Amino acid sequence: MNGFLVFPIIIPLIVATLALLFRKSSVMQRWIGVTGMVILLASVIVLFRDVYVDGIQVLQLGDWDAPFGITLVGDMLSMLMLGISAVMGLIIAVYSLYDIDKERERFGYYPLLHILLMGVNGSFLTGDIFNLYVWFEVMLIASFILLALGNSKNQLQGALKYVIINLFSSLLFLFGVALLYGMTGTLNMADLAQRLPEVENVGLVTTVSMIFLVSFGIKAAIFPLFFWLPASYHTPPVAISAIFGGLLTKVGVYALIRVFTLLFTQDIGYTHTILMWVAGFTMVIGVLGAASHYEFRKILSFHIVSQIGYMIMGLAFNTALGLMGAIFYVLHNILAKSNLFLISGIAQRLLGTFELKQMGGLYKHYPFLAVLFMISAFALAGFPPLSGFWAKLTVVKAGLAVEAYVLTATAILVGLLTLFSMMKIWLTAFWGTVPEKGVPEHFGKIALFGAGNLYIMVVPVMAVAGLILLVGLYAQPLLEVCLIAAEQLLNPSVYIEAVLGPQ
Numbered sequence: 001m002n003g004f005l006v007f008p009i010i011i012p013l014i015v016a017t018l019a020l021l022f023r024k025s026s027v028m029q030r031w032i033g034v035t036g037m038v039i040l041l042a043s044v045i046v047l048f049r050d051v052y053v054d055g056i057q058v059l060q061l062g063d064w065d066a067p068f069g070i071t072l073v074g075d076m077l078s079m080l081m082l083g084i085s086a087v088m089g090l091i092i093a094v095y096s097l098y099d100i101d102k103e104r105e106r107f108g109y110y111p112l113l114h115i116l117l118m119g120v121n122g123s124f125l126t127g128d129i130f131n132l133y134v135w136f137e138v139m140l141i142a143s144f145i146l147l148a149l150g151n152s153k154n155q156l157q158g159a160l161k162y163v164i165i166n167l168f169s170s171l172l173f174l175f176g177v178a179l180l181y182g183m184t185g186t187l188n189m190a191d192l193a194q195r196l197p198e199v200e201n202v203g204l205v206t207t208v209s210m211i212f213l214v215s216f217g218i219k220a221a222i223f224p225l226f227f228w229l230p231a232s233y234h235t236p237p238v239a240i241s242a243i244f245g246g247l248l249t250k251v252g253v254y255a256l257i258r259v260f261t262l263l264f265t266q267d268i269g270y271t272h273t274i275l276m277w278v279a280g281f282t283m284v285i286g287v288l289g290a291a292s293h294y295e296f297r298k299i300l301s302f303h304i305v306s307q308i309g310y311m312i313m314g315l316a317f318n319t320a321l322g323l324m325g326a327i328f329y330v331l332h333n334i335l336a337k338s339n340l341f342l343i344s345g346i347a348q349r350l351l352g353t354f355e356l357k358q359m360g361g362l363y364k365h366y367p368f369l370a371v372l373f374m375i376s377a378f379a380l381a382g383f384p385p386l387s388g389f390w391a392k393l394t395v396v397k398a399g400l401a402v403e404a405y406v407l408t409a410t411a412i413l414v415g416l417l418t419l420f421s422m423m424k425i426w427l428t429a430f431w432g433t434v435p436e437k438g439v440p441e442h443f444g445k446i447a448l449f450g451a452g453n454l455y456i457m458v459v460p461v462m463a464v465a466g467l468i469l470l471v472g473l474y475a476q477p478l479l480e481v482c483l484i485a486a487e488q489l490l491n492p493s494v495y496i497e498a499v500l501g502p503q
Contacts, residue, residue, distance in 0.1 A: 004050065005059040005072040005125060007043040008082055011036065012118035016111040026105045030097055033110035037090040040117070044086045048079045052481070056488070056498040058127070066499050067188030071127035073499055076485035080327060081124045081254055084334050087467070088247055089117050091460045095342055096239040098456040104149045104237070112149075116142040116243070123251050127499055129180060129263075130187045132255065133173050136219070140166050143248060146240050147232060158232030165228040169218035176211040183208075190499035193262050193492050202266050209264035209271050213256070213278075220252030222312060223281035226305045230289065233304070234297035234354070238345025241297055245304050246338030250330050253311045257326065260315060261489040268318055275316035280407050283309030283414040290421040296344040296354040296429065299421055300337065303380065306414060307333045310395050313407060317398045323486035325394030328479060332379065332387040332471065339376040339464040343369065346448075346457050347429060352440045356425060361434035361443070368448060369458070370430045375465045377422035379472065382415045387471040390479065 015036030022028035051057050057074040060066060074082075093113065100109050119138030126132050140163070147159035181187055183204065184195040199205050214225065221229040233244050264271055286306025290299045311333070314326025344354060346369060351359050363370040379386035382393075392415055399408030434443070449455045471478055488494055 003059060004043065004047050005057060005074050006061070008040060008047070008086070008121040008125065009072075009118055011040045011043060012114040012121065015039075016114040016118070019111040019114065020108065023106065023108065023111075026102050029105055029110045033113065034090070034093045034097070036114055037086070037093045041086040041090055044079070044082045047074055048083055050074075051076060051079045052484075056495060058498050066127070067186050067191035070131060071188060071190075071499055072125045073127040073190075073495070074125060075488050075495060075498075076481065077254070077257070077327060077489060078124045080331060080481065080485060081250070082121060084331050085117060085120050085124070085247055088243065088334060088338055089113070091338070091342075091464055092239050092243045095242070095345075095457055095460045098454065099237055099239040099345055101237075107149055109146070109149060112142050112146050113243070116146065120247065120251055124254060127189050128187050129189055129192065129259075130177050133170070133177055136173065136251075137170060139248065139251065140170065143244065147236050147244075149236070149240075154235045158235035161228050162232040165218060165225075169215045172211055172215040172218075176208055176215060179204075179208045179211070188499070189258070189262055190496045193496055194500075196263055197266055205264065206267045206270060209260070209267075210274075212259050212264070213271075213274070216252045216255040216259070217278070218252070219249065220256060220308055220312075221249050221305050222278050222308055223285050223305075226282070226286070226308075229305060230298055230301040233301045234295065238297075238341055238348070242338045242341035242345075245300060245341050246334045249304055249308060250311075250334055253308060253315075253326075253330060256312065257315050257323070257489065261318075261323070262492050262495065265492075272316045272318050275312055276404065276407055279309045279313035279316055280410050281309075282306065282312060283410060287414045287417040287421065291417060291424075294356045294424075294428075296347065296356060296359075296425065297341065299356075299425065300340050300344065303418065303421070304337060306418065307337065307380070309414070310392065310411060313411060314395050314398060317402050317404065318490075319398055319402060320483065320486045320490055321394065321401060322398035323489055324479065324482045325391065325398050327482040327485050328394055328475075329391040331478070331482075332391040332468075335464055335468050335471070336376050336379040336388060339461055339468070340373070340380065342457070342461050342464070343373050343376065346454055346461065349454060349457070350440070350443055350446065351429075356428040358435055359429040360432035363430040364434075365443065366448060370426075372458075372461050372465050373426070373430060375468055377426065379468045381419040381422055383419075385472045387468050387475070389472065390475040394479070 019029045019032045051074050059072040061070040119135045122135035144163045218225045286302050289302035293299050311326045311329050314322040379388040382388040448458050
């Protein structure tokens with residue numbers, strides 16, 4: 001048993017508690033918030049090394065053996081997701097030092113951010129389907145309050161839509177959990193993986209799998225369950241939009257990958273065909289929504305939807321190459337999408353708006369910011385040699401390998417449309433002329449670096465852009481780790497034996 005498995009859950013809880021104790025001091029909250037993220041990242045690195053060297057790690061809390069106790073499981077997929085969430089948590093915490101105002105800090109922004117990450121990390125580590133529901137609810141509570149902090153009309157409207165649809169998703173999730181328990185008498189996922197194939201009524205198991213597809217699909221914002229996301233993710237401060245857009249929907253994708261490789265594998269011909277259709281429509285509808293809007297963050301919000309389609313596409317193929325591509329795509333997209341949101345925040349600070357038609361001149365006055373945007377935008381569109389190229393290439397190769405030619409062609413076409421919408425932002429906000437009216441007096445005068453400027457916001461963006469370049473130029477090691485994760489997913493017996501012991 002590996003006691004370190006509890007650290008990614010305990011550390012955010014302790015940090016959130018400490019931040020609450022110093023809620024009257026913005027300085028202390030900031031120091032505690034950022035330091036906590038550094039410690040969290042260090043703990044995840046230690047865990048990753050253990051899993052990479054020694055294989056899947058398991059912790060039975062309270063020394064209650066599975067399937068009766070609470071189980072934490074760290075396989076390679078969990079470690080990759082924990083790693084990217086810890087990296088983005090640190091990036092967002094640093095960016096928040098400038099982006100989040102003192103009023104939101106006073107009402108608990110940093111404690112809520114750590115509680116959110118506690119829920120995210122718990123979701124990645126839990127080996128129990130009911131506890132996955134519990135961690136989802138922890139995320140929902142923290143994310144709802146973060147969305148509503150500030151009490152602006154748009155925020156409250158967006159938060160209300162967000163919480164209503166996610167409560168419905170949680171209700172479906174709980175209903176599916178109850179049905180699983182009724183059929184098998186267990187909630188431990190490794191035990192479920194053994195017992196579900198023994199259920200005589202395969203049709204009932206497939207029906208339950210569709211309940212989970214809808215529930216997790218809402219959280220992942222797949223077609224046709226995505227409508228809540230563009231209505232809510234553009235309303236809070238940019239730091240919150242970035243962590244939501246980059247990370248939260250990927251928790252839903254993680255859950256889909258987990259249950260459709262470990263639990264619901266009895267009728268792949270039916271379930272994974274549906275996943276293929278869902279993937280195609282998600283890609284197309286999302287990118288068309290992005291092409292039709294002219295608000296920076298709304299465009300990015302629709303692209304969240306579109307890019308989810310590629311991840312579901314890799315899952316639907318149910319091959320090592322497809323799953324490797326899906327996992328790599330998740331990691332790449334968290335980096336690129338979060339960074340684009342962060343860049344939109346800097347652009348808004350400079351020009352006072354997110355509306356593209358009221359923006360312009362960023363390349364002329366801030367060429368360095370334009371370069372950072374191009375790195376992230378081209379990565380999202382899949383340009384070589386950036387991270388997105390390898391992600392798309394792997395998923396496309398997986399599609400060709402299983403002869404899913406229509407879906408593969410759709411993925412390529414959506415990549416071109418993604419480039420179109422990114423160029424729309426470039427040609428208006430960056431390359432376009434400065435609007436004659438409504439431009440703040442400081443535009444073109446304020447520096448990105450130096451005292452009293454935006455360097456606290458720019459440095460995290462530089463760090464993520466550097467990671468995008470690094471992953472693109474040296475993709476092979478990460479692809480190999482993703483392949484290990486994919487092979488573990490396709491061989492559930494390894495996971496089952498790690499949790500339940502030799503059978």
